[in-house]
Amino acid sequence: MQKSLLIDPGKCTGCLQCELACSYDNEGVFNPAKSRIKVFNFHDQGRFVPYTCTQCDEAWCLHACPVEAITVDRASGAKVVADDICVGCKVCTIACPFGTVNYNQSTGKVMKCDLCGGDPECAKACPTGAITYVDADWTGLERMRTWAAKTDAGQRATA
Amino acid sequence: MKYVIAGAGPAGVIAAETLRKADPEGSVLMIGDEPEPPYARMAIPYLLAGDIGEKGTYLRKSKNHYKDLRIDYLQDRVKKVSAKQREIVLDGGGRRAFDALLIATGATPIKPRVPGLDLPGVHHCWTLADARAIAKRAKKGADVVLMGAGFIGCIILESLLSRGVTLTVVEMAERMVPRMMNDKAAAMLKRWCAAKGVAVKTGTKVTKIEKSGRGLTVHLDRGKPVAASLVVVAAGVKSNVGFLDGSGVKVKQGVVVDDRLQSSAPGIFAAGDVAEGPDFSGGWSVHAIQPTAADHGRIAALNMAGHPARYKGSLAMNVLDTAGLISASFGRWDGVKGGDFAEAADKAAYRYIRLAFDGDRLIGALALGLTDHVGVIRGLIQTGVALGDWKQKLMSDPHRVMDAYLARAYA
Ligand SMILES: Cc1cc2nc3c(=O)[nH]c(=O)nc-3n(C[C@H](O)[C@H](O)[C@H](O)COP(=O)(O)OP(=O)(O)OC[C@H]3O[C@@H](n4cnc5c(N)ncnc54)[C@H](O)[C@@H]3O)c2cc1C
Ligand code: SF4
Ligand code: SF4
Numbered sequence: 001m002q003k004s005l006l007i008d009p010g011k012c013t014g015c016l017q018c019e020l021a022c023s024y025d026n027e028g029v030f031n032p033a034k035s036r037i038k039v040f041n042f043h044d045q046g047r048f049v050p051y052t053c054t055q056c057d058e059a060w061c062l063h064a065c066p067v068e069a070i071t072v073d074r075a076s077g078a079k080v081v082a083d084d085i086c087v088g089c090k091v092c093t094i095a096c097p098f099g100t101v102n103y104n105q106s107t108g109k110v111m112k113c114d115l116c117g118g119d120p121e122c123a124k125a126c127p128t129g130a131i132t133y134v135d136a137d138w139t140g141l142e143r144m145r146t147w148a149a150k151t152d153a154g155q156r157a158t159a
Numbered sequence: 160m161k162y163v164i165a166g167a168g169p170a171g172v173i174a175a176e177t178l179r180k181a182d183p184e185g186s187v188l189m190i191g192d193e194p195e196p197p198y199a200r201m202a203i204p205y206l207l208a209g210d211i212g213e214k215g216t217y218l219r220k221s222k223n224h225y226k227d228l229r230i231d232y233l234q235d236r237v238k239k240v241s242a243k244q245r246e247i248v249l250d251g252g253g254r255r256a257f258d259a260l261l262i263a264t265g266a267t268p269i270k271p272r273v274p275g276l277d278l279p280g281v282h283h284c285w286t287l288a289d290a291r292a293i294a295k296r297a298k299k300g301a302d303v304v305l306m307g308a309g310f311i312g313c314i315i316l317e318s319l320l321s322r323g324v325t326l327t328v329v330e331m332a333e334r335m336v337p338r339m340m341n342d343k344a345a346a347m348l349k350r351w352c353a354a355k356g357v358a359v360k361t362g363t364k365v366t367k368i369e370k371s372g373r374g375l376t377v378h379l380d381r382g383k384p385v386a387a388s389l390v391v392v393a394a395g396v397k398s399n400v401g402f403l404d405g406s407g408v409k410v411k412q413g414v415v416v417d418d419r420l421q422s423s424a425p426g427i428f429a430a431g432d433v434a435e436g437p438d439f440s441g442g443w444s445v446h447a448i449q450p451t452a453a454d455h456g457r458i459a460a461l462n463m464a465g466h467p468a469r470y471k472g473s474l475a476m477n478v479l480d481t482a483g484l485i486s487a488s489f490g491r492w493d494g495v496k497g498g499d500f501a502e503a504a505d506k507a508a509y510r511y512i513r514l515a516f517d518g519d520r521l522i523g524a525l526a527l528g529l530t531d532h533v534g535v536i537r538g539l540i541q542t543g544v545a546l547g548d549w550k551q552k553l554m555s556d557p558h559r560v561m562d563a564y565l566a567r568a569y570a
Binding site: 038040042049051060063064066067068085087088089090091092093094095096097098099100101102103105 | 169173199200201202204205210211215216217218219220449450453454457476477478480485487489530531532533534535536537538541542561562564565566569
């Protein structure tokens, strides 16, 4: 059974441990700006919303990439960017309707969540259980799926 | 089922792979007329910049990719299509029958009617062969004239600059990238280019190119002629539909297709730069961009294999890196009648954003210097989510698009 990140914004206190863990594990620095998971702060409502790639089935990022720099990791199901192949064209950043691939100016490549090879650091670092890594069936990704289905092909076909 | 695909660019290759998944038993024949393995034109700028070699432009990296998927790849040109006989004729002489055919033959650069465009040293930047020719002449310090500052022109601009040439850009329209930017954004881009040492002449036409000594002289309708050892022509593209004359397939700008990517001839589909398909923003358009080629290829193939999938229409969208200044445009950034705009500009920092609304829905956007979460703009436009009170928030601060998406569609 493949697993997914389950995010419960109601439990998030905005401590940013996930961003620090992500940037440290992936980029070697404690720098939220380099994190692939972002916590959005709705000041007016005192609400925090952690947000990252859902590894969606449509994988627009992967299909739009002109040079096959994004591939599916068989074990985790993550869509993973290969830095040595990515040319930094940024087409994936506009193709993903969730806005979860970002350009990294300092490397000239893009970055996105790769589920850390199946053991995501953000989930381990989150002290409140707002981010957990669970069996894909439990995550209730329906809302995201609806958003995805609305994006280009009306019905999702079975292929 | 016998599937035939004419054209082996991104649209053709993605269609072939999708067909294989959707119909494991069918035979898939993909025909391409270029000598190299299927490659991405989009990667050419990075080849010219020296970031990658030619192999880095190939669409698929594994050597036996097509063989492993039982996709027959034939290097030849499709000369003729007959909808009635359900067969194609090849340049090499053979014929191939099909049950379903995909036309994915892409586009060709337009050669404006300007004397001298056939001279040695004048090139398009469209194929790997073009790239090799350009690389030979675009040496450090060489004088280069780029004719056309449209979307493709501006992408090439970046890679020419990185080769250390002295660059003059000549654009007929009054502003750079006229189809993807308004005056304000284009003026910032022009100022940025000037600061990087590029001479940008907008509102100027090339009238004639002449041989002079070992180089070329480029004559303009305003100002002094410019000397060049290389002229790169990027003056727009047109769909490759010539071989369809008499085929029974309806053609306008491109092959006209419905929301299943099927042409006027049942069983014949089209995808990518050659297809004139449903435009998300209304009507039918040729959107000669990579994401459209990818979406078309996938959805056409599903329908060819009998898995009905309706296409909601392609969204005109581009992202451009012009010597470090990143810009993006989506959909109807120019707005619609009676719609509102939200705008914020910081000229000194080269930052700009403009959102276009129809009622409380986002229909287009234009941004300079924005890279984080830009994709969400596509999502907001294509899902047509009602922004409600968030529209007012965006009117006062258009930079909050990501917040608007999270609030209205996610959490
Ligand atoms: C320099 C450059 C930079 C670009 N940058 C971007 C970018 O940043 N973002 C973006 O979205 N898009 C970009 N594009 C556009 C993008 O590359 C195209 O939209 C994309 O290649 C379209 O794919 P396609 O499969 O429809 O056509 P193509 O890639 O053109 O492939 C069609 C293939 O079919 C072949 N063919 C044609 N006629 C026949 C025939 N009769 N028989 C057999 N084969 C035939 C052609 O030779 C070609 O190999 C760029 C293009 C260029 C040239
Ligand atoms: S980056 Fe976007 S398109 Fe790619 S897998 Fe994640 S959500 Fe899907
Ligand atoms: S930026 Fe990199 S990963 Fe994204 S589409 Fe371009 S080459 Fe592929």
